[in-house]
Amino acid sequence: MKIRSVIIILAVLIQACSVKKFIPEDEFLYTGSNIEIESDTLVRDKAQLKDELESVLRPVANSKFLGMRPGLYFHYKANKEKPGFINKFLNKKLGEEPVYLSDINIENTNELLINRLENRGFFYSRVSSDTTHDVSTKTGKVKYVLNVPEAYTLKTYQLDSDSLIVYQDIEKNLEKSLLEVGMRFDLPKLKAERERIDNHLKKDGYYNFNPGFLIFETDTNRYDNRKFDLYLRLKKDVPSKSVIPYRISNVNVYANYNVDEDSVAKNFKRYKEKNYFQEELFFQPKRLDPYILIETGDYYDPEESRNTSRRLSFIGAYKFVNIRYDEIDTQANDSIGLLEANIFLSPLKKRAIRAELQAVTKSNNFAGPHLGVTFSNRNLFKGGESLHISANLGYEFQLTSGNQSGLNSLQFALTNELIIPRLLFPIEIDKDFFKYAIPKTKISLGGEYLKRSKLFSLSSLSARFGYYWNANKFVTHELNPVSLNFVRLGNTSKEFEKVLEENPFLKSSFAKEFIAGLTYSFTYNGMVDTSKKNVFFLNTNLDIAGNSLSLFGKENTEGNKEVFGLEYAQFAKLDADLRYHHRLENGHLVATRLFAGYGIPYGNSDVMPYSKQYFSGGPYSVRAFKIRSLGPGTYSPEANVESGFRDQNGNIRLEANAEYRFPLITYLNGAVFADAGNVWTSKDNPDTGNEGTFSSDFINELGIGTGVGLRVDIQGFVIRFDLAFPLHDPALPKGQRWVNDFGSPVFNFAIGYPF
Template structure:
């Protein structure tokens, strides 16, 4: 009987690394500018496989527009530190067989961000996180963050911005909630790690709950006034969403794919909050959403930003809601070498469950007629796929625009396409 001698050679990663990214950003509100991000990594911080990541970013944008909006600018500075431990840090010791498939990770992070928008406001924000992630098997991943804290503060506001908030109490409330403390839990089932499977299924569900524990220590204010913690108004909400995907791979070497996706999300403010904090609301449109509409420009409901501009009541803010529905389908096929083509169709929108009083006739509210309020579009794409690294160009045009009056929404605006540039597949 013969013997087999196996030699396994391992090459360690470089202990320290520095990464730089330079981006050009353009948004639906005509803000355009560069963004520079730098990240330093140490992969063996305490000699036990701990990973330290320190990242900083600097971004400047200016608005190319006419009239009163011309010359608006935005400056953003950010700093974040993260340490990842390749083990569970917890007061109770777990049975070693509990994580028999893979080594769990404990993640901690602290971050601070500065944002200044000329003629509007200056915003300071900080965040802290402590949590765990682990793989239950080849396909299933859990992530649990029992501590997730966000703090925001408007440090300087202009007269124009104060007038906007006075005219829009709904928006005022979303900025007043300076303190967000809660927990998040995520479950992911991903068959797409197996590239040889012709049928690939993906499911991600996320639960985000804020304000329950901190509410026990909250201080009651005046009647009809929100509670505070350490002098700060805190948010209470529950938010759940689901991202469901299915890929059918076929043809020679499974080089062709029909990819589908469905997303649904709902956020419920309660207790101390009448509206979900602005930073936690949903948006629709953009290269990873409904590609025939620019990022954050779709909805809520049948709201029309152009009509607001015609009435000189533009608020400069992104269009968001606490309900989001989207569906996508895409046919991907090889062209030549690393070049792949795509034909796709997208549909979706965001809504408010409780209408913003600033909107006319509750045009932003979710109703049973939501199907007729979906933004829909179709288009073609060129994807450069080099060993899984994808550079994507998608050209799309809307054929159903819910912001138009009824009877005018079905109109294929092939002469008004939107070009999307992104890294990675949309779904």
């Protein structure tokens, strides 16, 4: 009965969205074109050729969805005498202008198809076309039949000989040619070959050359079987300055250039064959020089120029980087030209203070104000160093009424971060080793104090020393060989002590919060390429702690090892966050995400430190469940509700998300999403039993939810509101987990997209 009902509903929708009644009397709705390729010989890459020919067919027929044309339907409805607000809105977002058979210029399309075939080597092709009409549906389409002869193929490819030195440099790179003997004539490949030669010549110093100076000529007279010889030469009257290479005669670096002033500094210091101009010392030349790949005496190379500009921008002390080349007087009979490279660097303000006041609302029903202040000093020691001192003060109170009301928390954090735009390493590394960007050294030291009323206070200290760098446009690495974290639990209330005594797993997690180890992060971000429809993002993190300390640890009376009187944690943790975005037209997007993580304690640790465990639920996870309220496994915390403290963490996490995003009005986007995930423990926990242990039945233990959302997106700053509904709750008994609880939604407020 359900299937029959669905079929009836679909039939009604299709009938309701029918556009036949709106089509004018003398018109037929265009439904598309077909192309057939006929040939007496084998056509290589026929499918690819057909796809290319279909790409020239214009206009495109109106889109269809499940047999309907909603875009066209909304257009017709909006053009009624009294369309109404809803029809106008739907037409603005989804409407499409109708495409009729009379809009097709068949003669022009025939010419385009012939032209495209000739560009691919199929000369003397013929095309015929035919239109068909369906009176019952008032639709029509066009069929194109292409009669394609054998294509012309390349027999020889050679360069004209000449005494100009540029011919010698072109010949050196012909072995890397895109053109191969036996390939069919291909105009786009010929253009690409010119671009390739131009790029190689530019790298060889030909500053004034451009691909338009090259011309290809073909000769078919020697052959009767559709073969051709291809000749490459320079056009006539090419300027003499365009066919000679250029060397860098001098490099001038303006280390403190003001774009608002016409004058430039006159005082300079000569360092490693470069002139560093600055009225007073702003940036030490020995610190700036490794970023500059343009050297006096080298041939002009645009790639070295781009690399230099990017490397200088990555320092973080400059707002603008501009590289300008000036030609030194060159005579017509000179065999080499000279260029002077001028590098203008406009600095950011050296000191800055930023204050931020936030109203914070959390999924655990805590809310309150947070004040953050950050002081920044760029170019601290005149070598591009940046110092950032951040202080954060927050007060939160429990919104829930009942036995948990009156709870509040006070949080204070102070973080100091020094970023040095070079590699602090005992062994000197050549500046050409990192072509794309020079690694930065980051040293951070911070402390945090958290006081939770009626429960506990928590003090923590952290320190890190490491490096991060961009390997290319898409890949980023971060390595912290030294990562220290110490957490001390104090001022515990009797209520919280009772929780710890009843929960040895939680007590053990808090007891070993001295963490010393190594972290590594790898990020591939293909989403920076805005021209692609299908893009990926991958972030993997490795966290290893305690191995080095185990060499020096001494065993205490409890059988655990200590360093400096502190028990330390030993564990290894690895996780991966994979995202895939499929970009549709007009700002529509399908976003998906898969997360998997596993941490294992060993040696000096029986459990993972509490701060290193995984949790599930919340605005960046499974949104139909509150933060830290999902799992582990099928565990239900009902017995512990009176304590007001939930221990729902694990050392295994799996999660999958999907979201369809679409624009609504200016700065406002909508979304429909589905989330699934949970956390587990790798072995039985005495407090949760085997309910939280990972098993082969993990699929049936996923928390699943769906929902809708609104996003305010102002130039990349996103405020997000999500309303999520639980569908599958693993904490319920088997057979009762599919809840479909649309009457109890979970509201999420967050900054930024979830994935």
